[in-house]
Amino acid sequence: MWDYGESKQKFLYISEPQNDFIFSIVAEELGFIGCFVIIALFAVLIWRGILTAMRAPDTFGGLLAVGITTLIGVQVIINIAVVTGLMPVTGMSLPFFSYGGTALLILLASMGILLNVSRASKKV
Numbered sequence: 662m663w664d665y666g667e668s669k670q671k672f673l674y675i676s677e678p679q680n681d682f683i684f685s686i687v688a689e690e691l692g693f694i695g696c697f698v699i700i701a702l703f704a705v706l707i708w709r710g711i712l713t714a715m716r717a718p719d720t721f722g723g724l725l726a727v728g729i730t731t732l733i734g735v736q737v738i739i740n741i742a743v744v745t746g747l748m749p750v751t752g753m754s755l756p757f758f759s760y761g762g763t764a765l766l767i768l769l770a771s772m773g774i775l776l777n778v779s780r781a782s783k784k785v
Contacts, residue, residue, distance in 0.1 A: 681740070681743065681744075681752055681753070682743075683755050684696070684755055687758070703756075707737075709779075710729065711726075711730055713730075713779040716783050717778055722778040725778060729772075730775070733756050736756050737756060740753050740754065740755040740759075
């Protein structure tokens, strides 16, 4: 039986499970396939951001797209590295997953800007 939401780590085993270590909770509840799907979705997002930057109509749009894509990509890499124990704890949240209204608001606004650059891009 699949017991979604009943992980044991979030009860006094790890600090800040809703912020810094949300990927470990997702890994415990969804397993390898769930982690693979999340990482693959972030990889697609980063790839599409790079394509948007390459097809941007001007230099400013390209640099803006690269900056937003790099921001999201670095946050994902650092958070997953912290959760897996490859880096010391930094306090970096996982984009679109971690608890917090301000970070989510800024990420959604950034994605809106990236979509606007994509809409104005050259169709190849």
